Amino acid sequence: MKEDTRKTPRVGLFVTCLVDLFRPTVGFAAVKLMEEAGCTVEVPMAQTCCGQPAYNSGDREDAAAIARQTIEAFEGFDYVVAPSGSCAGMLKKHYPTLLKGTAWESRADAFSGRVHELVSFLVDVLGVTAVPAAHRGSVTYHDSCSGLRELNVQKQPRKLLATVEGLDLKEMANPDVCCGFGGTFCVKYPDISNKIVEEKTASIAAAGAETLLAGDLGCLMNMAGKLHRQGSRIKVRHVAEVLAGMDDTPAIGGGGR
Amino acid sequence: MEVTSPQFKQKSRKALADEQLQRAMGKAKSGFIGKRKKAVEALPEFEALRSSARAIKDHTLAHLDLYLEAYERQVVASGGRVHWAETAEDARRAVLDICRSVGARTVTKGKSMITEEIALNDFLEKEGVRPVETDLGEYIIQLRGEHPSHIIGPALHLNKEQVEEDFRRVHTELPQARDLSQPESLLGEARQILRPQYFQADVGITGANFLIAETGTSIIVTNEGNGDLTQTLPRVHVVVASIEKVVPTLEDASQILRVLARSATGQDMSVYTTFSTGPRRPGDPDGPEEYHVVLLDNGRSSMLGTEFHEMLRCIRCGACMNHCPVYHAVGGHAYGWVYPGPMGAVLTPSLVGVERSGHLPNASTFCGRCESVCPMQIPLPRMMRHWREREFERGLNPATQRFGLGLWAFFARRPKLYRLATSLTIPALSGLGGRRGWFRSLPLAGGWTRHRDLPAPEARTFMQQWRDRDTRKQDGGAA
């Protein structure tokens, strides 16, 4: 990607529906990180959700319609970046599958090549090696499944976290094990989901960090919701907030502003 | 075996409340995962081996008819017989006919999931033939009247103390004061009980891990050696295997063997890898007088060429369930049929119909860990999604779910309307969440709030705030 270093990359931010609705802070953190790394960031208004709820419920028709709408909305950007491994994975890996054999096949393939998850975009594409942020305190990092297994997001967030001044990373046991969110899974099979997230919050607690970070808001809301129900004082944030130095905002569930 | 998969939810709730089960699963989980990891890390070419194992099966499946016919010719040439069974019923009949032809009263059995699939034990028993399981795990669950909860560890759901209790209850001829506190003492006792059975049995039944087209050989891998005794001591050896077990050559089987045990138990090789080719030949020191193979289809050939084709590469190593958070949470019995975990979530709908097993492909977070460890690189989550698609097409999911999804999709496909709706509801919801910032319960969100709190949204959506920022910029005001 070195050929892009001279011109300013134009990035379309795929906000993701959860960030849009529940935690805009993550979106602004993503914008800040990319602008600081020399991108111009725009937010196409014609986006809604990546379509996973339909796709993972077997509803291909709606999923494909949403895929076409998203591809259309992001036409013309150098990159399409999402602050979520799961949504980026949907855009990058599953849109081409969904639209294979249709008139949209080649557009979906070309689109896929431009899609990235936020933190891996910063590190692997823009070549960011350090962030100018500071965070007093200890954090532990959970690897969300899609980012990890579909997009190989694992080293990148740790690499940048290591450059945050004052931050102490305390790894939990099995950070790569699912938190039990699974999109609609957590409401369709609440008891099983609960068992899985209980195991997760136990390893989070055992890590002894003050703050839990991850790169996917769905997983974060799940873990934060469980920690809060358990009466834990561990704060929960999207990793982008800390990397962007925006940890002065209330943590997830920290009350309206 | 009766399909109880429709009761998956009730069964999983029961499993979650079962302390014994949870204790057993906790132990099993850490054991399997650590051992596989070590074995894989010790073999740098493991990834390459996975790809070649996969290629062997892909090739075989592309020419399955050819290899099965070649296999049959070789079995016949070595003095054995092949019985083609299209259905479970055909397979049960074939086994019974063989038993009847030699007047068998007792049969010994090596561990075999296929005989579970065709519910052979119940059938034989009803027909007056006594099946004796010789694998320790299978023996234990036979004593308990249960079914396997794991494809390679049938009694994985049990703790040692439960087994001790069963042995004391059933082996009443042995002294009460004996020490059964160690796994070895349990194995020793089972061996002691089983030894005479091998000699009483007229027929020995085993499964097969591989069938070799080139030689007509069947291969089983075991860790206890019971399979060897099962197939060599009785007069008749019956192999019950499904059609996708065939591979072209011995060389191919040994390639796949290199990933099998490592993925399953983390061993380089299982303790015993036993090859059987036909009955005893003149001059052989031992071996059965008759050698039969019952080849089961039971719906597999109809998977060929469909989205589920790749499932036929499965070598039944169990790695997918060993790494599955849902399997860890509820154990194997909740799945309600023979095959549990991710492989069961794909295979069960293929074999018994998705209308009876729809929960299985739905009860997955799509975390993808199963696919990442499957030695045959089977895209399990993708195939579970295909089952969800079939369900959706046929309108099998609950009406409330379809309604919710339809409503959501209506808005998601209309960005302007979506924007409008969310810019009204989110601030309201945020206001409701108030200063506490959390919901302990919320109408329509019971699935979420039963076990966890829901963080209230921030005051306004990202899009609302972004528009303001843009307007401010355009107005030349401070951004």
Ligand code: SF4
């Ligand atoms: S699906 Fe893969 S991991 Fe699961 S049992 Fe089959 S071969 Fe093993």
